[in-house]
Amino acid sequence: MQREFNKSVKDVDAQYKSLAFATMLEQQGKEIMQRPGKSSNDKLELMFFERTFPRWYLQELDKDAHRNPRPIDPADYE
Numbered sequence: 001m002q003r004e005f006n007k008s009v010k011d012v013d014a015q016y017k018s019l020a021f022a023t024m025l026e027q028q029g030k031e032i033m034q035r036p037g038k039s040s041n042d043k044l045e046l047m048f049f050e051r052t053f054p055r056w057y058l059q060e061l062d063k064d065a066h067r068n069p070r071p072i073d074p075a076d077y078e
Helices: 002-008 012-033 041-048 053-064
Strands: none
Touching (some): 012 041, 012 053
C-alpha cells in the first residue's frame, strides 16, 4: 500500500508543503485551544467548521502532490 502511494506522488514539493502547512495549522490550533475562556469564534471555527480556507488549501496541496508539477520558465525570473 505504501509503495503504491509513493508511486502515485508526482510532485514531492507539494507533499512537503502539505506536511509543513499541516504542522503549522496544528500548532496554531493548539495555541487557540489553550487560550482561557470556554468558547470564542476561533475555537468554534477550529472545532466545527470544515470549510475554511486553511483546510481547503491543505486538501489542494494533497491533490497537487498527485498532479504533475507545473513547469518552471526561467524567463519569468529574469
